[in-house]
Amino acid sequence: MAQFGELEAAIMDAVWAAGKPLRVREVLERLSRDPEPAYNTVHTVTEILHRKGWLSKEKDGRAFRYGATRSREDYVAGLMGEALAVAENRTATLARFVQQMPHGEAEELHRLLDQAVAREASK
Template sequence: MSRRTKELRGGELEAAVMDVVWERGGWVSVSDVRSVLTQARPLSYNTVLTIMVRLFEKGRLERRRDGRAYLYQPLQSRERDAAARMEQVLDKTADRPAALASFVDSLGDADRRHLREVLNRIVGPQ
């Protein structure tokens, strides 16, 4: 990876790749993703390929062969992917109720109202 790529925080490049894949919709190539990402910063083809292979191995992208290369698409929506990652973080905490309480405490009023509506819909009013 280039020095500039190394300056990116861990996961930022993965997030940028996923954003491109979701925004493009359907199957995309490494070249497709690279052409979008290089508008903001220089990245080699191999760097983008490595990130996309990692995302495939993590189960966030699926791929299919297209000649000598692969095409990729997300396995789930942006929203479902975010929920799955939040679940992974909760699974790693020693005190899940405390982590949930802290998360809810950090939400703004609008998000809390929406969370309350979702919970009422799913489990009913308490």
């Protein structure tokens, strides 16, 4: 999975924040970029995200609405998996990552790992 480009990330942020499908014009209105990109540029990048499988596309009158098909968490998890894939020693990399976590996040990770182990054991 490739990391989003700058405009792709801004478009996905707008759709994720909306929590519902948006028209290209609505996406453009939610972008806080200077200079503001052209409508056609946003439309083109939105179509690219649709072809990549990140956005759904549904007809709405003469226009289309684009909605997220995957969550921001799915995206970040994919990036983390990609980062681990290039690690020479995954265990050491994970250990270093966990050591850098704030205490509360490390405890939450521990709880999630316990749940995953219990789920696997019950299969």
